[in-house]
Amino acid sequence: MSFLKNIFVLIKQVPDQGSKAGVNLDGTIDRAKARRMLNPFDRYALQAALDAKKNYGGQITAITMGPPLAIEILFEALEHGVDNTILLSDRSLAGSDTWATSYALKKTINYLGEFDLIFCGLQTTDGDTAQVGSQIAERLNIPQITYCEDFKIENEKIIARRVIEGGHQTLKAPLPCLITVANSYKALKYKTIHGAKLVQDIMREEEKKNKYIKILNINDIKANPDFLGIKGSPTIVSKTEKISEISGNCKILKGSKELSLELKEILK
Amino acid sequence: MKEILVLAEHVDNKLSPITFELLGAARSLADKLQARVACFLLGYNIKDQIQALFSAGADRVYIAEHPELKDYRTLPYNKIISDYISSLEIKPHIFLIGATTTGRDLAPRLACKFNSGLTADCTELDIGEFDYNSKTDIKRSGLYKDCLYAIRPSFGESLKARILGPWNNPQMATIRPGIMLPIKPIENKQGEIIEVPINLTKNDLEIEIIESFREINNEIDLSSAEIIIEGGYGLANAQGFDLLRELAGCFNNASLGATRKVIDEGWMPYKYQIGQTGKTVRPKLLIACGVSGAIQQRIGIQNAGCIVAINKDACAPIFRFAHYGIIGDLYHVIPELIKELKEF
Ligand SMILES: Cc1cc2nc3c(=O)[nH]c(=O)nc-3n(C[C@H](O)[C@H](O)[C@H](O)COP(=O)(O)OP(=O)(O)OC[C@H]3O[C@@H](n4cnc5c(N)ncnc54)[C@H](O)[C@@H]3O)c2cc1C
Ligand SMILES: Nc1ncnc2c1ncn2[C@@H]1O[C@H](COP(=O)(O)O)[C@@H](O)[C@H]1O
Numbered sequence: 001m002s003f004l005k006n007i008f009v010l011i012k013q014v015p016d017q018g019s020k021a022g023v024n025l026d027g028t029i030d031r032a033k034a035r036r037m038l039n040p041f042d043r044y045a046l047q048a049a050l051d052a053k054k055n056y057g058g059q060i061t062a063i064t065m066g067p068p069l070a071i072e073i074l075f076e077a078l079e080h081g082v083d084n085t086i087l088l089s090d091r092s093l094a095g096s097d098t099w100a101t102s103y104a105l106k107k108t109i110n111y112l113g114e115f116d117l118i119f120c121g122l123q124t125t126d127g128d129t130a131q132v133g134s135q136i137a138e139r140l141n142i143p144q145i146t147y148c149e150d151f152k153i154e155n156e157k158i159i160a161r162r163v164i165e166g167g168h169q170t171l172k173a174p175l176p177c178l179i180t181v182a183n184s185y186k187a188l189k190y191k192t193i194h195g196a197k198l199v200q201d202i203m204r205e206e207e208k209k210n211k212y213i214k215i216l217n218i219n220d221i222k223a224n225p226d227f228l229g230i231k232g233s234p235t236i237v238s239k240t241e242k243i244s245e246i247s248g249n250c251k252i253l254k255g256s257k258e259l260s261l262e263l264k265e266i267l268k
Numbered sequence: 269m270k271e272i273l274v275l276a277e278h279v280d281n282k283l284s285p286i287t288f289e290l291l292g293a294a295r296s297l298a299d300k301l302q303a304r305v306a307c308f309l310l311g312y313n314i315k316d317q318i319q320a321l322f323s324a325g326a327d328r329v330y331i332a333e334h335p336e337l338k339d340y341r342t343l344p345y346n347k348i349i350s351d352y353i354s355s356l357e358i359k360p361h362i363f364l365i366g367a368t369t370t371g372r373d374l375a376p377r378l379a380c381k382f383n384s385g386l387t388a389d390c391t392e393l394d395i396g397e398f399d400y401n402s403k404t405d406i407k408r409s410g411l412y413k414d415c416l417y418a419i420r421p422s423f424g425e426s427l428k429a430r431i432l433g434p435w436n437n438p439q440m441a442t443i444r445p446g447i448m449l450p451i452k453p454i455e456n457k458q459g460e461i462i463e464v465p466i467n468l469t470k471n472d473l474e475i476e477i478i479e480s481f482r483e484i485n486n487e488i489d490l491s492s493a494e495i496i497i498e499g500g501y502g503l504a505n506a507q508g509f510d511l512l513r514e515l516a517g518c519f520n521n522a523s524l525g526a527t528r529k530v531i532d533e534g535w536m537p538y539k540y541q542i543g544q545t546g547k548t549v550r551p552k553l554l555i556a557c558g559v560s561g562a563i564q565q566r567i568g569i570q571n572a573g574c575i576v577a578i579n580k581d582a583c584a585p586i587f588r589f590a591h592y593g594i595i596g597d598l599y600h601v602i603p604e605l606i607k608e609l610k611e612f
Contacts, residue, residue, distance in 0.1 A: 129388035134376035146373045167482035235385030239430040260608035
């Protein structure tokens with residue numbers, strides 16, 4: 001069966017929190033020094049897009065918004081077998097919250113044209129909001145299925161299982177539809193030989209690079225700069241502080257006898 | 269009068285705990301602002317729940333009843349709530365929604381409709397002012413009063429961020445379940461009921477629910493457990509939990525919990541996980557055995573009435589916030605403790 005045309009997958013580069021590099025003493029992250037990685041949640045979105053293509057056809061375009069270095073994760077996506085990639089990069093995007101990010105990504109999607117399915121990760125490890133996907137669906141005025149852990153397409157509708165508290169739910173939605181993929185979805189498989197070779201070629205040949213990686217700025221997508229960056233974001237971080245040490249007066253007990261006496265007091 | 273709005277959630281027409289937690293949080297913000305608390309209830313044959321909302325702190329209930337609203341679905345709920353709020357001349361000042369799979373599905377779409385800022389998964393709320401002074405953002409600079417302070421852990425949770433969105437009402441946040449305290453129910457409290465118009469189109473109804481499955485679980489739910497025995501990586505293997513089960517047996521109704529490292533190792537199923545990416549708990553007593561007390565873990569247990577830590581490393585961070593500690597090997601300490609508790 002091959003009836004899908006365009007599949008979009010949205011991925012983001014995030015600082016690697018597992019590595020100590022670039023983590024300041026006060027806990028903030030120096031993004032220039034921090035190691036970078038593909039947002040772990042977006043690996044599931046990538047696998048879902050690859051599965052959709054394998055089973056139902058179509059071309060996959062991976063889209064990211066970020067600084068020029070974010071091109072690294074587009075190489076990674078190509079290695080895994082996506083067909084095209086887009087980097088939206090512009091100084092005026094810096095500091096965008098989810099409202100502004102979803103606006104910019106929606107404009108990028110409009111620029112690209114028609115699509116059947118958009119896959120997003122559940123959340124990012126740096127923004128950590130799980131909001132961007134639903135906000136893009138709202139702006140595109142299309143249905144969404146969030147927390148998706150499995151899906152199939154039948155009679156041009158998507159049937160997807162989503163996680164809910166203490167269980168799961170199966171929904172049926174028409175296309176086009178936006179899916180956010182839960183981390184209970186299948187893990188991302190290995191890179192493909194074809195993809196790895198393609199990326200090697202891209203590194204050598206500028207022309208090939210331009211074919212597979214398209215770099216856009218906000219004029220290309222006709223975005224209104226007033227809606228972008230810090231100025232365009234309806235939220236602002238007014239203060240960050242280290243989480244306080246709660247008590248610092250832990251009573252150290254010598255042994256179980258003392259503890260069992262205390263426990264009896266507490267539970268009285 | 270300013271209004272603080274919360275979204276009611278229910279399963280099979282039974283109000284979910286998050287509804288009461290949101291009402292509790294809204295009540296304490298409302299008292300600071302001299303505002304009223306309102307609750308948006310969508311469902312079918314659900315009017316009999318209204319009194320419970322009043323008793324839990326609501327002064328006003330907006331109700332939308334329709335067979336298509338029986339169970340939560342993104343588009344119809346989104347349509348009815350946003351149509352109604354957009355029609356109001358004075359928007360609610362604040363709108364709080366649970367950070368559940370329902371709330372996190374819906375809130376971002378609503379925030380887009382209202383052009384409101386939305387802070388995800390908050391663990392603390394407050395009211396305060398904001399003196400904004402930006403050379404690049406002159407238009408919006410100024411002194412803002414009565415702002416919602418939405419506070420949440422960030423950057424892997426070694427930091428707390430206070431996030432504001434004072435420029436547009438409603439100021440919105442989703443609230444992590446299990447953190448806010450409901451008020452003590454006020455019996456027979458009265459309130460105002462407002463029926464909300466329902467205009468659903470074919471497009472709003474195009475997602476179908478094929479089935480919903482929820483585990484009916486006879487075990488005690490961790491989020492409401494009074495006593496929790498938590499195991500960490502220090503147990504060294506899955507069998508370690510047999511010892512913890514024995515310890516749990518010394519108490520009435522104690523539940524087991526675990527750290528993420530334990531879950532990752534496959535020693536316990538995910539539903540036992542406590543912490544940032546697991547459950548938030550608020551037991552009277554939590555005994556943490558072989559748990560180091562990483563920040564993501566601490567987020568989940570810091571509301572416990574009493575934390576007892578058993579860990580062989582005196583420098584483990586958990587001793588910085590536990591109330592009682594024993595420094596020692598849990599495989600020595602716990603069997604002794606079981607003996608002591610049994611003797612009593
Ligand atoms: C984005 C993100 C989200 C996360 N979410 C969560 C979450 O929800 N929940 C969570 O728990 N973690 C979470 N983590 C992981 C967290 O950072 C820690 O890695 C984890 O909590 C550590 O688990 P632990 O305490 O069991 O293991 P360890 O850190 O390995 O600690 C084991 C402790 O046992 C002690 N010990 C060893 N042997 C013995 C013995 N015989 N007797 C007594 N003590 C002994 C050791 O001294 C040590 O302190 C998250 C991490 C990230 C990055
Ligand atoms: N800058 C970005 N570029 C591309 N996709 C993004 C970006 N930010 C967020 N997303 C997508 O939205 C999802 C949720 O992100 P967040 O709301 O930041 O937690 C991510 O998993 C991505 O799929």
